[in-house]
Amino acid sequence: MARQTRQRILDTALRMFNQQGEPNVTTNHIADELEISPGNLYYHFRNKDDIIEQLFQRYEERMDTALVSPDSRLRDLEDIWLQLHLVFECIWEYRFLYRDLVDILSRNRRLRLRFARILKRAADGASSGMKGLVQAGVMRASAAEVEATATNILVIATFWMNYASVRGDKDEDEAIRSGIVQVMMLLSPLLRDAERVHLNTLTQAYLR
């Protein structure tokens, strides 16, 4: 079954990329792991970059879903927490992309553009979400602070897994949870006192 082999290659490549880092996994390694021949792999994919591009496609669809905000209704901290979960889980699942982000994007113009689009969407979402909180009176922030904080959220989200890995954190669950907490604590000082104290309590409890 062609379909099946193609999917198995993608699944295995993703797993190996995530575990060992994309630069350290060759097409032969992937074929070996699957116990198929290199030739077979190249029947299904033009080259290694083709595999990466298909995985990026999957990633992009999932991230697009995670970034859709329930925009009609007013957002509260609970919603943000939930959305961060979706985003961080997606990043974790495709963390090989983030591990060598600059290098991977530098080799492929299309992916560069598509990743920039995702970043743009995320930034817009973060900004408008915060503006909603400001208007609701839950948050107090200047326009410049909203913009800067939105950017900082993106940087933290984009590189948190790398930071965790450099620090030596290994556990998936812990890495995701601490990432969410870092972003929430970025928002904390902007909140009204009641919410600010509440959030501090929540995050402490969440990390145990």
Added chain:
Amino acid sequence: MARQTRQRILDTALRMFNQQGEPNVTTNHIADELEISPGNLYYHFRNKDDIIEQLFQRYEERMDTALVSPDSRLRDLEDIWLQLHLVFECIWEYRFLYRDLVDILSRNRRLRLRFARILKRAADGASSGMKGLVQAGVMRASAAEVEATATNILVIATFWMNYASVRGDKDEDEAIRSGIVQVMMLLSPLLRDAERVHLNTLTQAYLR
């Protein structure tokens, strides 16, 4: 002159690594650029990793200097601004390390430990600096907020150049200045109102 060639190799390697990314620069490329033979290069360095390690040595010394805080006297926002300059300039000068940080550290245990040490020092510095501001009454933050913010500062500083490069920023000066602003804006919401407004004005002016 042995000394001179050795230094020229390091200088050229650093320049090429920064421009093209360490994975894309081979020992032969470096030798070519210098118009020396590959054999000559290998007379001066055991291997490519040896070159990277020597560059890391330079980087580490410079970063250690930048992280020394003028700890005896009380620190104000001006001091922080200045120190951020030193840190970001150092990061810019050795940005190849940060571009492929996870991959480079994953190949070399020694560098991993040394980089972790630097992170630790930076985190301690950021924490104690903020605690000083809190005690001086300029900043208002819970202990958890201080810790989380210190960590966020590190993540932003560590990966800002990557983020700028993925966004497509090219100019050195702009990348450094926007990085400093991002970190300052991270502190802004924690400040007393007077300083908070003042900082917002300063950062806007700084970005023109």
Added chain:
DNA sequence: GTCTATATCAAGATAGAC
């Protein structure tokens, strides 16, 4: 200290049989 020449090896990729 530097060069030329070359060895080694691995990664990416293709041809052609089955």
Added chain:
DNA sequence: GTCTATCTTGATATAGAC
């Protein structure tokens, strides 16, 4: 659709002459 065999290329590294 899959395999075996093989090619090409380029990267790291060394030997030995000068």
